Amino acid sequence: MELITGKDNKILRTQAEPVDKITPEIRELIRKMKKIMKASNGVGLAAPQIGIQKQIFVAELLYEGEENGIFYAVINPKITNISKEKEKLEEGCLSLPKLYGEVERPKKIQIEYLDEMGKKKRLKASGLLARIFQHEIDHLNGGLFVDKVKEIKQLT
Numbered sequence: 001m002e003l004i005t006g007k008d009n010k011i012l013r014t015q016a017e018p019v020d021k022i023t024p025e026i027r028e029l030i031r032k033m034k035k036i037m038k039a040s041n042g043v044g045l046a047a048p049q050i051g052i053q054k055q056i057f058v059a060e061l062l063y064e065g066e067e068n069g070i071f072y073a074v075i076n077p078k079i080t081n082i083s084k085e086k087e088k089l090e091e092g093c094l095s096l097p098k099l100y101g102e103v104e105r106p107k108k109i110q111i112e113y114l115d116e117m118g119k120k121k122r123l124k125a126s127g128l129l130a131r132i133f134q135h136e137i138d139h140l141n142g143g144l145f146v147d148k149v150k151e152i153k154q155l156t
């Protein structure tokens with residue numbers, strides 16, 4: 001499985017389908033996504049980024065100097081609340097190599113989702129985690145961070 005890239009790539013611009021049953025194949029997919037994310041030094045990866053139109057993403061919150069952080073496997077996420085307060089943070093994306101830019105988003109969110117065992121989870125997130133979750137949920141809706149950036153910066 002390879003990473004799909006390009007801001008006009010149709011695969012990245014398609015609404016992903018909800019997962020109706022969490023099977024061993026889904027768990028295997030999640031393991032693969034985790035591997036690809038870590039091999040690419042990413043903090044998040046959504047299934048459409050490897051060409052699979054399902055509402056699944058993985059994320060890992062790393063702490064400085066540590067190799068493994070807190071890992072999240074998120075299936076069928078729904079944002080149930082957002083803070084009025086917003087903040088601007090720089091984002092990049094494994095599907096848009098070398099592009100960066102500041103994106104303004106709600107500072108805190110509350111989401112509901114299923115984990116890889118099918119257990120319903122409810123989570124309040126702020127800071128970097130809220131940022132990663134919102135970026136990945138955009139992917140599941142065919143959105144990319146560059147849609148929300150005023151000034152796109154390119155690494156040369």
Ligand code: ZN
Binds near residue numbers: 092093135
């Ligand atoms: Zn991304």
